[in-house]
Amino acid sequence: MMIALASVTKAFGGRVALDDVSLTVESGHTHVLLGSTGSGKSTILKLILGLLKPDSGTVRVDAVGRMGYVVQEGALYPHLSVARNVTLPARAAGWSAAAQEARLRTLAELVGLEPALLRVYPHELSGGQRQRASLLRALILDPPVLLLDEPLGALDPIARAELQRHLVRVIAEVRKTVVVVTHDIREAFVFGTTITLLRHGRVVQTGAFADLARRPAEPFVAEFLRAQLPPSDMTREL
């Protein structure tokens, strides 16, 4: 076990974001937090990162070093070149320029970012390239844990499908403990060995996709999964 939340409650002002949430993420697994906007899934990532403190309950992370963090639209710094952006954690950690350079080359290939793009600024990148750069930055210190918050959320369908396939390969390759936040059940299906479905800050069900699909804990689970299914006649046409 790598990450454990036990009876965590978190409120912002009067609004309860998480209500008695418990979950564990196994080492080396990919765990998907699935839910609609406002279900509390991003709050869980911030608690794991230590950006937020729980009001009650505990958050335990059995990992040394920083965690890699990727958010929607990348959160790259507009005033820094892509190379500067992605090496920020290494600079802060006091790496030599040569070490940064070497790591940069390896990872650029892994995430599929052309070396020429390292010299430009974030606003010159496409959405997909930005997410690849952001992933590169998250991996630069070789962290044991990778946290991805809607990493494909802001992409157009083609870039999204392409990066999704790529991301699955990268995750398999780097063998890290990964937590992915998404509202998209296809992504949950593709990424996750374990899925936790959240609703209004509460855990509705945790399990493999098949468990959720075949043995829904409550009617909402089935409703949520079915809502995103394409109409059957559309699937036939395709």
Add this chain to the structure above:
Amino acid sequence: MRRPRVTTLFASGLLAVAACGTANAEAPTIRVGSKSFTESYILAEIAAQIIEQTGEARAERRFGLGGTGIVYGALASGDIDVYPEYTGTIAVAILKEPAVTAIDALRERLGPRGLTLGGPIGFDNTYALAVRRDAAARLGVTTISDLRRHPGLTAAFDPGFLDRDDGWPGLRRYYDLRLADVRVMEHALTYAALAGGRVDLIDVFSTDGQLARLDLTLLVDDRRFFPDYRAVLLARRSLAERFPRTWSALERGLAGRIDTATMARLNALADLERRPFGEVAAVFLGRAPDATRSPRSELGQLTGEHLTLVVVSLTIAVLLGLPLGILAARRPRLAQLELAGVGILQTIPALALLAFMIPLFGIGRVPALVALCLYALLPIVRNTLAGISSLDARLVEMTTALGIAGWRRLAWIELPMASITIMAGIKTSAVLTVGTATLAAFIGGGGYGTLIVTGLALNDVRTILMGAVPSAVMALAIHAAFEALDRLVVPRALRAPTAATD
């Protein structure tokens, strides 16, 4: 070998500075002040030339100080040694004892403050009523009391004179006067009205330069209604004690030497004939006028002074304002307090802020720098705070996840990203400071304001423009300089118009 300690270096620096001070002290200096109107400039210039002729000390001119509060404050704090003043002002505004009028009584009351008075210079600068000389002769009026016999006369009075209790309302009651018609008119226009025969009577200041030119007669205040505004030199007692020869030369040269008509003539030389003060004083003293410094030759020096005021005060304001802004961005509650504080500073009229500096720092460049610096703070603090606290929250949050904290977060992320806003604040302050620095002249801080103050005193638009135009040019130049600086400070990617890629 041991490295010299910092304290040792500092001490030797101080010694060097002290040595410079001693070198200057070998030629002792008497600092002569003046208010910012023609008569005060002329009297102060006469005093300064007498001091120079006597040779006991150098005369340093700290002219054009704005108003009694400032120039008296400068005398009281020892920033100047002597300036021309009026007995009524001393009694009312300085001692707050309006009943005291005798010179000896005033001198006695000034004693405990370490001050003294010279003998009356010989003229009185107070309100007076003027009529045309021919009309005075025809009507047979020489005194204000005589007006009671002519209730058919008309008058034009300046609004101030018409309102003040020591003006027309009081005068009318006191003398029981009646006039056929009293009009309100701007002071400058009343002369023309009187000369053109449209009115018979106007209010004037008794030493006004226009009096001699227009051939007017002043009516004698026979029952002594108008307060006594006899001109005197107001000085620190130490001046009389340290430089006895100079003090007696000033007494010989000034006491009883200038009557009302002479003063009016000297004022006319400056006001109407546009003769420099130094030349007017030389005429009075019967000397060949020195090659007096023309305003033009001063311009280089004034530019240097003005630029120093702006650059030094702005540098300090940036060094103070940036950390204050950063601190405010970190602590929202402190931000409220800070913004309120610097905001209140900004609401104080610049001239008042300058005046407040005098008890603390005296007159001259230092109080001007402090006031300008305080004035420049608000835009810098506010923009630094706004720039940092308006950054995209997700980008700031990401710094924690990336392990960028403390000074790195500030230097790598926050300041560069907020640089456009921060630079805009500094730019605003800079341009503001160039303009505000012209007010420094009112407390002897030098700069372009010196010309503006002189020009205002002389009602001479040319001299005013000679200060105002370079000041505006400097503001533009500084703005341009900061635009160039933007290229160095603001990261390239933030300057370029951001291309939308999605």
